[in-house]
Amino acid sequence: MTLDSRLRSIESFLPLRTRPVRASRSPCPSRPDPKSPGRASGRSPPWAPVPDRYCPSVPRRLRPLVGLHVVLLAVGGVVLLLEPPTKGWAVLALLVSYAAGLMWTARHSGRRDLVELAGFLLLVSVFQVLPDWVLAEVIGTLRFPDTGGPRVDDTISLSMALMWVPPLFMALALAGLRPARSGLFAGVIFLGAEILAPVLELWEPVGDTTRVLGVAVYVLPPEVALGWAAVVAFTATRRRSWGLQVAAALAVSTFYLGALVLSYFVVDVAAWRVTW
16 A cells, blocks of 8 residues: 555544645545455554545535535526516525525535535624624715615615625635635635626725725725635634634624724825824
8 A cells, every 4th residue: 555545544534624735635535445454364454444536426415516606696697687676685585595505505515514614604694794884884985775675774785694605605615724715715706796796786885985997995905804714713613612603703704894994094094194
């Protein structure tokens, strides 16, 4: 048995966040090595399990999860063409269906980490209503058009409580829960969302802010930081108590709100001059 196979066997028993990053690691489950000395002697050596080189069953388990996001994009494109007030209710129904479908497909995938990630991001998304609310009601740099459906304090659509789940889940899952890469992916995904949102009447920047392609520049660094903070908080509290995870999710949104205010001050408020 090769040294590389033995290293892969060790990695298969390590928790997800402590596994070393190996480009050649297979995502497939382990199987006994028929050439192992332990097989011939009847013993079960610690190096007996080795990863399969090809196992289509794991990709098949992930297909519903990938399909869910394809359906979200397709149906979302149709829903966003509707007229108010039907549009607002349809967006809320779509996001509720997505959240339920995400939990089901994550469980069906057999990946416990994806189930835990989905649950944690649902908590984060609920708390993300608070930063949006502050931007709209206190700072005055964001507006949520009334397209129908329930609203919080007649300021922000209730559907925003679930709106953050799809982009964050895609960013963190595609990044493999690596903090820096999660921040980068989140920044790219949110940039696309910020460009499309005003056109689709989901939200729009208002007030005197610096903008590029219709996007308020000050929101971009905090959205990168949000992806980083979400994965750091998740990996630190996964499989811990429910109360600790709720506190961590609230801390992520609080961190994001602080980053927004600081970025807004640096980009659009501070004159950067020294007076004597």
